[in-house]
Amino acid sequence: MNARLLRRKVINAVxxxxxxxxxAVTTSTLFVILGYLVWNGASAIDWDFxxxxxxxxxxxxxxxxxAIVGSFQILLLAAAVGIPVGVAAGIYLAEFNPNSxxxxxxxxxxxxxxxxxxxxxxxxAWGVVVVPMKHFSALSGGLALALMLIPxxxxxxxxxxxxxxxxxxxxxxxxxxxxxxxxxTVVVPAARTGILTGLILGVARIAGETAPLLFTALNNQFWxxxxxxxxxxxxVMIYTHAISPYEDWHRQAWAAGLVLLALVLLANIAARLILxxxxxxxxx
Amino acid sequence: MSSTPESRVxxxxxxxxxxxxxxxxxxxLPAVKLKATGINFFYGAFQALFDVSIEFFENxxxxxxxxxxxxxxxxxxxxxxxxxTIRGARCEGEILLDGENILGIDVTQLRRRVGMVFQxxxxxxxxxxxxxxxxxxINGLARGKRALEETVEKSLRxxxxxxxxxxxxxxxxxxxxxxxxxxxxxxxxxxxxxQVLLLDEPCSALDPIAxxxxxDLLFTLKDQCTIVIVTHNMQQAGRVSDYTGFFxxxxxxxxxxxxxxxxxxxxxxxxxxxxxxFG
Numbered sequence: 001m002n003a004r005l006l007r008r009k010v011i012n013a014v015x016x017x018x019x020x021x022x023x024a025v026t027t028s029t030l031f032v033i034l035g036y037l038v039w040n041g042a043s044a045i046d047w048d049f050x051x052x053x054x055x056x057x058x059x060x061x062x063x064x065x066x067a068i069v070g071s072f073q074i075l076l077l078a079a080a081v082g083i084p085v086g087v088a089a090g091i092y093l094a095e096f097n098p099n100s101x102x103x104x105x106x107x108x109x110x111x112x113x114x115x116x117x118x119x120x121x122x123x124x125a126w127g128v129v130v131v132p133m134k135h136f137s138a139l140s141g142g143l144a145l146a147l148m149l150i151p152x153x154x155x156x157x158x159x160x161x162x163x164x165x166x167x168x169x170x171x172x173x174x175x176x177x178x179x180x181x182x183x184x185t186v187v188v189p190a191a192r193t194g195i196l197t198g199l200i201l202g203v204a205r206i207a208g209e210t211a212p213l214l215f216t217a218l219n220n221q222f223w224x225x226x227x228x229x230x231x232x233x234x235x236v237m238i239y240t241h242a243i244s245p246y247e248d249w250h251r252q253a254w255a256a257g258l259v260l261l262a263l264v265l266l267a268n269i270a271a272r273l274i275l276x277x278x279x280x281x282x283x284x
Numbered sequence: 285m286s287s288t289p290e291s292r293v294x295x296x297x298x299x300x301x302x303x304x305x306x307x308x309x310x311x312x313l314p315a316v317k318l319k320a321t322g323i324n325f326f327y328g329a330f331q332a333l334f335d336v337s338i339e340f341f342e343n344x345x346x347x348x349x350x351x352x353x354x355x356x357x358x359x360x361x362x363x364x365x366x367x368x369t370i371r372g373a374r375c376e377g378e379i380l381l382d383g384e385n386i387l388g389i390d391v392t393q394l395r396r397r398v399g400m401v402f403q404x405x406x407x408x409x410x411x412x413x414x415x416x417x418x419x420x421x422i423n424g425l426a427r428g429k430r431a432l433e434e435t436v437e438k439s440l441r442x443x444x445x446x447x448x449x450x451x452x453x454x455x456x457x458x459x460x461x462x463x464x465x466x467x468x469x470x471x472x473x474x475x476x477x478x479q480v481l482l483l484d485e486p487c488s489a490l491d492p493i494a495x496x497x498x499x500d501l502l503f504t505l506k507d508q509c510t511i512v513i514v515t516h517n518m519q520q521a522g523r524v525s526d527y528t529g530f531f532x533x534x535x536x537x538x539x540x541x542x543x544x545x546x547x548x549x550x551x552x553x554x555x556x557x558x559x560x561x562f563g
Contacts, residue, residue, distance in 0.1 A: 099371060168409075170369070170402065170406070171406040171408065171472075172418070174399065175399070175418060175476060176422065177392065177419075177422050178392055181422055185418070186408050189409060
């Protein structure tokens with residue numbers, strides 16, 4: 001074997017190993033994070049963690065029941081506001097006026113809004129909701145997250161509607177359906193699995209947002225007293241517990257991280273299942 | 285563009301059509317159901333149709349033939365105004381349905397009266413039953429569940445699909461074969477009881493057996509409606525139609541009884557096309 005051939009073989013092997021290593025790093029990151037969370041937090045997860053309120057600093061035990069419920073409450077509000085607005089705007093962009101200057105601007109704005117740092121969204125919600133109301137609230141946190149959900153929803157809805165073949169729309173129109181009727185009864189149902197998946201992934205993405213909640217929903221060691229009171233959430237709870245000096249709180253922060261990640265992963269898996277089942281139904 | 289002189293286009297509807305009476309066989313002239321006059325059609329700046337004038341007779345099958353891109357599909361898509369959904373599309377001229385300008389008819393009403401079947405089967409992602417019921421429901425044509433079921437069954441029977449699907453009405457339409465899907469689309473169009481049925485190359489995605497079934501079906505349907513079928517298959521035009529129009533480069537070159545077009549075409553272009561010299 002001559003030197004040149006040997007050199008080429010060596011380079012080939014090295015490059016292959018390098019790309020393989022990078023692939024392994026990428027895919028293993030998730031498992032390393034998951035493993036690390038389990039290692040540090042699993043011991044703090046017990047029945048109390050899901051059912052009890054946090055205890056005062058220094059006391060051992062207690063749970064994060066209020067933060068888990070609080071996160072769901074905030075997400076529910078964000079979804080209740082963000083999903084209808086986002087889906088309706090997505091339908092408008094895809095079906096009713098796709099080529100106008102206005103639609104171009106809306107699309108562009110949605111993309112920009114998607115890129116706005118979440119802390120900026122937080123300070124905006126603080127400025128327009130918290131300051132006039134004169135106190136922190138679940139409401140302001142939910143609205144801040146809704147603001148982040150809207151652009152994601154608009155674009156995914158639009159995309160999945162665009163993937164519905166033109167022949168489907170023409171089929172409905174040719175039977176005497178009005179434009180709106182065709183969209184509502186044929187086009188949107190045809191795209192429903194895709195839209196639903198997009199919604200789940202969008203909600204899962206905002207579930208972990210911390211910055212918009214820091215000075216809107218704030219935090220609460222107890223159950224929230226209604227929508228206009230401060231409310232606990234998992235991400236903020238992780239933050240406050242992690243920066244505290246108490247060993248037991250640190251373990252609970254890890255545990256909260258584990259619960260949050262598990263919820264997001266479950267949402268992702270559910271979305272994939274829905275999408276693949278929808279694709280199978282269309283194919284068969 | 286084509287060198288076809290203006291005069292030829294003007295005489296595209298020749299007198300030979302009318303002398304059915306003088307054949308001594310048939311004395312009753314079919315009524316004109318749809319009449320298009322001077323149709324010019326544009327996609328943006330591109331003109332796709334030039335001064336097309338044609339008449340479609342009641343309870344007759346008219347085939348429109350011609351090479352790909354000649355404008356035959358574009359033309360029938362004007363008859364139910366589905367072309368209006370295309371951005372930048374513009375249609376000039378006059379189209380009369382039973383003597384009434386179709387621009388004066390509410391577009392959803394027009395499309396209920398003038399049904400359409402497309403080139404590729406386009407069932408909705410719903411059950412077989414719901415596909416057929418769709419037009420009936422949105423037009424509010426059936427009163428009650430029972431009437432709806434009857435209409436669906438009748439339409440599937442008219443489309444010669446009932447026996448194949450009667451036990452699986454609530455399965456997805458996508459579970460059907462391509463030929464069955466196309467007959468489902470025909471059943472769906474028939475369910476709203478259209479007066480005219482437009483078929484845009486309905487067999488181009490189908491195998492010969494499925495094609496044969498659809499052709500048989502057309503014969504049984506013409507008692508109830510006026511049929512316009514676009515096809516690039518000349519044998520099909522010869523088999524199924526009573527009248528044939530030949531399109532070339534956006535113009536209607538010749539229109540006559542099918543037998544005349546295929547045996548003694550008046551225009552050189554028609555003869556060249558039907559004898560397979562081009563296209």
